[in-house]
Amino acid sequence: MKNKFKINFFLIALMGLSMFFTSCVKGDFDVPPTIIPSFTVPAGDTLLTIAQLKAMHTNTASLDSIKNNYWIQGIVIGNDESGNIYKALYIQDSTGGILLSLNSKTLYTTYKVGQQIYVKLKNLVFGYPYNSVGQLGAIYGTSTGQLAEAAIPNHLFKNGLPGTLPTPKIISGATDLTTGDIYTLVRLDSVAFADAGQPYSTSTASTNHNLTLKDGSSIIVRTSNYANFKDSLMPAGRGNVIAILGWYGAYQLTIRNLDDVYGFTSSK
Numbered sequence: 001m002k003n004k005f006k007i008n009f010f011l012i013a014l015m016g017l018s019m020f021f022t023s024c025v026k027g028d029f030d031v032p033p034t035i036i037p038s039f040t041v042p043a044g045d046t047l048l049t050i051a052q053l054k055a056m057h058t059n060t061a062s063l064d065s066i067k068n069n070y071w072i073q074g075i076v077i078g079n080d081e082s083g084n085i086y087k088a089l090y091i092q093d094s095t096g097g098i099l100l101s102l103n104s105k106t107l108y109t110t111y112k113v114g115q116q117i118y119v120k121l122k123n124l125v126f127g128y129p130y131n132s133v134g135q136l137g138a139i140y141g142t143s144t145g146q147l148a149e150a151a152i153p154n155h156l157f158k159n160g161l162p163g164t165l166p167t168p169k170i171i172s173g174a175t176d177l178t179t180g181d182i183y184t185l186v187r188l189d190s191v192a193f194a195d196a197g198q199p200y201s202t203s204t205a206s207t208n209h210n211l212t213l214k215d216g217s218s219i220i221v222r223t224s225n226y227a228n229f230k231d232s233l234m235p236a237g238r239g240n241v242i243a244i245l246g247w248y249g250a251y252q253l254t255i256r257n258l259d260d261v262y263g264f265t266s267s268k
Contacts, residue, residue: 037158039118045069051095051180053121060128063142070121073159074098075166077185078244081108082257084227087146089156090183090244091117092166097183097244100156101137103146113256114162120155133182133247168242173215177251186253188241190214193221193234200255201230209234211241211253220252229258239264 041047048056048070057064074091089100089111100119111117124136127144137144138151147155168187171177194210200223201207207225210218221243223230242260243253255261 034161036161039157039159041071041118042069045071047071047073048121049095050074050091050093050098053098053126054096054134057126057134063125063127063139063144065125065139066121066123068122071118072098072121073116073118075163076111076113076115076117077165078254078256079108079111079113080105081113082228084224084229084254084256086224086226089117091119092184094166096180097185099135099183101135101144101146102149102152104149104152111156111158112162114165116159116163118157118159120157124155130248133179171213171245173213174217174219175215177219177245179247181245182247182251184245186243186245188213188219188243188253190238191241192238193236194218196234196236198234199231200234201225201227203230208252220250222246222248222252222254232258235261235264237264237266 046069050072053070053072072091072093074093074097076089077092077097078085078088078090080086080088087102087104087107089102089107090097091100092098119136121136124147125139125144126134126136128134129140129143129145135144138147139145166185168185169176169181171186171188188211191214192212194212198209199207200209200221203225205225206222208220208222211221212218221241239261240263241253241255243255246252246254
């Protein structure tokens with residue numbers, strides 16, 4: 001009986017300690033408050049629009065290192081979450097869009113779609129690499145390359161929490177496409193994939209497919225073989241596509257994820 005009493009007493013004491021520590025843990029690990037990032041351009045520095053920045057660098061053969069205390073701001077409209085965008089962010093303000101070339105494979109964990117960011121331009125490079133249009137990054141040989149990962153927090157600053165995206169411009173046909181819309185969100189209604197039923201990309205290389213627009217003209221949809229939706233099949237019929245408009249010797253579209261392809265039906 002004596003040993004049994006000791007065992008029961010030990011169990012009761014152990015249960016009491018367990019309840020005590022449980023209550024302590026509950027108090028110590030409450031969900032922390034949400035920290036909302038905030039940023040304002042330093043006094044004396046100059047905030048440019050994206051269009052103003054581009055207007056300062058129109059020589060496509062030039063590689064311009066920015067020396068002034070300039071900034072731009074924009075909303076993140078595309079990141080690397082799906083794998084179809086590689087080491088880059090696309091941002092857009094009310095005047096246009098631009099590509100930021102950044103040496104990181106996990107940008108989406110910090111810079112969500114819808115996040116407003118401010119970009120410190122001093123010591124960045126504005127150039128025209130790979131038969132493309134103006135981009136921001138770092139010097140890479142004689143072209144614009146990726147900003148080193150360690151330097152990214154010194155140039156990109158978040159303001160607020162991710163919010164509403166810019167309204168995509170509606171594209172009905174080839175005449176609606178303009179160079180001023182490159183690197184911005186566009187929406188193409190009543191379009192059809194020429195290769196419907198085929199995967200968006202092969203497993204070995206990025207793949208181009210033609211998208212037939214409402215007016216009968218076509219535009220390239222380019223998908224990386226690293227996109228997490230590369231094996232998905234392009235839908236048949238007609239529907240809608242939201243994408244980032246780009247340029248590589250011709251206009252082309254980058255789909256961010258399969259949510260950008262919707263409303264397809266053969267009845268259209």
